[in-house]
Amino acid sequence: MKRLNLLHFAHLSIMVFLLSGEAFADRDAEIRDLKFEKEKLNSEIQKLNRQIASTDSMLKADDSRYKMLSQRYKADTDRRRAEIDSLNAKIRGVAEQLQVERSKQARAKNRGDNVAAKRKALREALAGISKRLEAQVAQTVPWERETRLDRVKSLTRDIESGNASEEESFSRLKSLLAEEIKFGDEVAVINSPLTRKNGELINAVILRIGNQWMVYSDENGTAFGYMVRKVESGKIVYEWDENLNLEERAAVKLAIDVKQAKKPPQIVKLPVSLSVVKGEK
Numbered sequence: 001m002k003r004l005n006l007l008h009f010a011h012l013s014i015m016v017f018l019l020s021g022e023a024f025a026d027r028d029a030e031i032r033d034l035k036f037e038k039e040k041l042n043s044e045i046q047k048l049n050r051q052i053a054s055t056d057s058m059l060k061a062d063d064s065r066y067k068m069l070s071q072r073y074k075a076d077t078d079r080r081r082a083e084i085d086s087l088n089a090k091i092r093g094v095a096e097q098l099q100v101e102r103s104k105q106a107r108a109k110n111r112g113d114n115v116a117a118k119r120k121a122l123r124e125a126l127a128g129i130s131k132r133l134e135a136q137v138a139q140t141v142p143w144e145r146e147t148r149l150d151r152v153k154s155l156t157r158d159i160e161s162g163n164a165s166e167e168e169s170f171s172r173l174k175s176l177l178a179e180e181i182k183f184g185d186e187v188a189v190i191n192s193p194l195t196r197k198n199g200e201l202i203n204a205v206i207l208r209i210g211n212q213w214m215v216y217s218d219e220n221g222t223a224f225g226y227m228v229r230k231v232e233s234g235k236i237v238y239e240w241d242e243n244l245n246l247e248e249r250a251a252v253k254l255a256i257d258v259k260q261a262k263k264p265p266q267i268v269k270l271p272v273s274l275s276v277v278k279g280e281k
Contacts, residue, residue: 119166123159126169130156133176139236140211141227148183152176184211189259196223197240207256213272215252224249226272244271
């Protein structure tokens with residue numbers, strides 16, 4: 001019985017051993033599988049670590065690039081803002097200068113307009129004086145009157161058309177006035193052909209006293225006359241009055257001789273009066 005128990009125990013031990021061997025074999029295979037999985041997992045982990053490291057490196061690079069770009073952007077923004085501020089300052093300066101220049105131009109234009117207005121008024125005043133001078137010359141004795149009148153009319157035309165500047169107009173007008181003043185002050189004698197009222201042409205000695213009176217005597221001392229001013233149809237005309245008495249003829253001849261220095265200087269009473277027509281103002 002005891003032996004049987006030993007055999008049974010031995011048999012069980014063998015069975016356990018066999019089972020244990022199989023179990024150990026399975027465990028080894030499992031361990032190898034686990035090691036393989038571990039190695040595989042370690043490999044994956046390393047791969048992931050490398051990817052993570054690469055990603056971190058890329059992130060760091062991106063972060064560094066971002067910081068660099070941010071710095072560049074800030075620097076560029078600051079520079080551009082500074083440039084914009086500088087440009088704005090320049091623009092304000094130019095605008096101020098432009099405003100000053102516009103103000104100067106406006107003042108210059110105003111001065112120019114004032115000068116132009118004054119020059120226009122001066123031209124109008126000079127033209128008015130010239131026209132009045134025309135009227136005065138037209139009413140004087142017919143001694144080169146058309147020539148004198150043409151000079152005044154020419155000046156008036158040049159003033160009104162703008163062909164003569166204000167300075168030139170003033171100078172010419174001054175010269176004409178001086179000539180007319182001289183013409184009105186002087187006493188002159190001229191030998192010239194003259195047509196009498198009856199149509200007879202004679203060689204006459206004409207004495208002009210200013211711009212008001214004229215008398216004549218022929219070269220033989222037989223014909224005499226003095227200029228009379230009249231108004232006909234609203235116009236001023238001059239004609240010779242040749243109906244002189246002996247005393248008047250002698251006075252005319254004496255006045256001409258005195259002017260020609262044939263007689264000593266003396267006062268001569270001529271048969272003339274102020275050259276103003278009755279009723280004329």
